[in-house]
Amino acid sequence: MKHVYFTADKSSVICFYKDQSASSDPNRMARLEKILDSYNPTIAQNGDYFQQLFCWPTGIVVQPQLGFIAPTYPQNYFFATGNLAGKEKESTWFVRPKLRQMLPETERGSWINYFQTCIRLARAVRRLHQAGLAHSDLSNKNVLIDPTSGQCVVIDIDSLVVPGLFPPDVLGTRGYIAPEVLSTLHLPLDDANRQHPSARTDQHALAVLLYQYLLGRHPLEGPKTYPAASAEEQERLEMGSKALFIEHPTDMSNRPNDLQLSFTALGPHLSDLFQRAFVQGLHSPNERPAAIEWERGLVKTWDLLFPCKNKYCPSHWSILHDPAHLNCPFCGSKPKGTLPILRLRSERRPGQWTLDGQLVVYHNLTLFKWHAFDNIFPGEEADKTPQAYCVFFEGKWLLINQNLVSLTSPSGNQVAPSPQPGQAGQAIELKEGIQFRLSQEPHGRMVEVQMVK
DSSP, rough: OOEEOOOTTSSSEEEEEGGGGGGGOHHHHHHHHHHHHHOOOOTTTTHHHHHTOOOOEEEEOOOSSSEEEOOOOOGBOOOOOSSSTTTBTTTHHHHHHHHHHHHHHHHOOOOOHHHHHHHEEEEHHHHHHTTBBOOSSOSSSSSSEEEETTTEEEOOGGBBBTTBBBOSSOOOOOOOOOOOOOHTTSSSSSOOOOOOOHHHHHHHHHHHHHHHHHSSSSSOSSSOOOOSSSSHHHIIIIIIIIIIOOTOOOOOOOOOTTTOGGGGOOOOOHHHHHHHIIIISOOOGGOOOOHHHHHHHHHHHHHEEEOOOOOOOOSSSEEOOOTTTTTTTTOOOOSSOOOEEEEEEEEEEEEEEEEEEEEETTTTTEEEEHHBBTTTOTTTTTOOOOOOOEEETTTEEEEESSSSSTTTTTTHHHOOOOTTTTOOOOOEOTTTTTTSSOOOOOOOOOOEEEOOO
């Protein structure tokens, strides 16, 4: 839709709309003005943080024709080596197995970095939706990722949908268009039954991307086909009205023969969200999980990650969500020794402690304020100062205090924090069944320790 040029110093790009009528379209100009001003998360609270997640326009160009200025992508979003050196790191290269195999090993990144990318992408989409915006073309082409660092950036911001003000310019990208949009393409634009890109369709595209990043395949592309007069019609059926999740729990007709790692291996939080996105919500948009639900589910699952010691493991991390089945789902190996799991409890009512999270312990695991307090969420505003850490020392698992001012031992004694930066505070030995308070302050959590052999 645009001609793109670097500025002289290459710090920004200038994008001119190819459509010559764009300059005389008052909606186009009004949309750009709104996007740059009142709907702009990069100039609002935590703007510096969201500048890393969006390539947000910074100015409008009116001569010689309508366009806008945007920052150049940071250097880590361009391939540094191999035949693709200098090209943009579209998600396409990393979510298609055959394309990914073409990349140099140094560019492919690690599985845990894709997990970090998922958290950041869910956070970016959540922020858009909180502002009342929808991307309308969230896809493999409009999310650049850097699997070597776990970072991502959402691009093509100028076409955002502002509900009630500016309709979408585009339908979306193949494979990411919501089924209800594809199913109603044949209807006139002004037909009340025609479905257009919106926050609900973003939710579908977000779920597809997250599934691809974590499992390396498309959730709807299976062996099932339907009779059709053309390839276009067949695609509208397979991705639209007849779309079927390849891991549907009861209808297995679209399941690939070589499916190895199931989405259920990702733990209960993500399993529930994928089930809602691709079973209940695939053809019922109101049933789809919101971006904030994905962000919360991913963060809770992050606390279940455990390093796999098998040097040949393709991911080097597993999600330890079932103490009765500790085998790594990626390679089948099993952890050795005894592992502590911290069962986090919150006091919802005086004296009633409810389980609201779990933290799988490994050597040098760090605890933060969002672990210690039930009213802190690890979002863009969270304090990332370490509060405590866990180590395996002389055959014992220890939780060592750093900055928790009222950490209390199982016997009720205060466990002193670090006397000065760089020094360890006092410790609690982690044993089966013990309970202790991470903080005596309001919203402070209690920990119950479970030792798994």
